[in-house]
Amino acid sequence: MAEVLVLVDHTDGRLRKATAELLTLARRLGEPSAVHIGSGAEKAQVTLAKYGAHKVYVVDDADSAGYLVAPQAEILAQLVEKVAPAAVLIPSNAAGKEIAARLSIKTESGLITDAVDVRAGDGGGVETTQSVFAGSYSVTATVTKGTPIIAVKPNSVAIEASPAPGAVEQFGATVSDAAKAARVTETKPKQATGRPELTEAAIVVSGGRGTAGDFAPIEAFADSLGAAVGASRAAVDAGWYPHSNQVGQTGKQVSPQLYVAAGISGAIQHRAGMQTSKTIVAVNKDEEAPIFELVDFGVVGDLFSVLPQATEDVRKRKGS
Structure with a gap:
């Protein structure tokens, strides 16, 4: 069964809800493999396995930390070349959509953003549903070239646990100097309100x-x-x-x-x-x-x- 790469959305290993949703969708297409870029993979491993990750590719080095989206796209492109996945699923947020677009160019693959459903197509491949023109229409789309790169809206699927091995595999990616042109120099934690995150709230x-x-x-x-x-x-x-x-x-x-x-x-x-x-x-x-x-x-x-x-x-x- 072909692997389906899922980009883990996290902060130092603290997973966001969107990751579990993507793993749930990935099981429809093949064998889910999570891609954890940055620190904290050991914290995330148990949860990733709980929601179906058969494998967890871990990239935790100085070349991938502290930079904006370009290194993540390069790392995913190298993984795509290595494992030839059935699809790559990415959260459809601001950063995720830019990573997906860069990955699409690097792998010469079709890209679908803001998908609200993902499933295996009747004739093979991957089929998605999108809400377009400000929600006026729903359309069905498929990728016809390369590896389907799909950015999925949060809250598009009910999370379902499906325990899997979650075996960790260190992946040594090479990040170019060009990808490190934009560096994060300072971050400030969002002020706690006690309310759920807007894009993840039920x-x-x-x-x-x-x-x-x-x-x-x-x-x-x-x-x-x-x-x-x-x-x-x-x-x-x-x-x-x-x-x-x-x-x-x-x-x-x-x-x-x-x-x-x-x-x-x-x-x-x-x-x-x-x-x-x-x-x-x-x-x-x-x-x-x-x-x-x-x-x-x-x-x-x-x-x-x-x-x-x-x-x-x-x-x-x-x-x-």
Whole structure:
């Protein structure tokens, strides 16, 4: 059975949810092999094996640490040449998509980004589903040249454990000087909020222009659900919420199980970032708001009245 390479998304061995999702998808295509670049592989090995990694390629040296995406692309290209995998799966975040694009060029292979489903094709190969044109259409795509390089959106698949050996294999990659042109000189940990990461959260509650800058009801409702907090471009441009929480075409793309949009009109740019959510709920005073064309459930009302009631009810049901 052919190997399927999965790029491990981690910080010093602390795995992000997207890695387990990619390993789950990889099992549909072949034998998953995780690629852990950087320090902390020993911390990650048990979890990688739990979710199906038969092998863990470890690259931990000075040439791959402290640089931006170019070294990762070169390392993956050398692994592709070595093992001839059935596919390479990469998280579809900002860094992942750039790594995937560079890898595609280096291996002269087809690239698919923002896939929301990956499966074996009827006639062989790999078949994907993408949501395109701001979520207006779903398309099926296949790679017709080289090794399929696929960047997959977080929250696209339910994680399933499938224990495997997780055997560690050190891989000695050679990183060119050109790949080390951009170095990370300083990093600062993100301030802890106690909420899940926006792109990985199963539930997201977002606020927009209708909040008038008061995100207290948004945060309270999100906390009652154990959700992440998002914001529309109008809200972040006004300085009401950090840009790192922006959901939309020019912000982060999310695909949670539940997305709640409060005080958001539903412009196409915002819809592009959340339209693949499994269930969408909107709260808006304007019954003609475009967001209502998209939702599974809509509430016409003032978020400052609706959300506190919803928050109280959720807390009562949880007994907190």
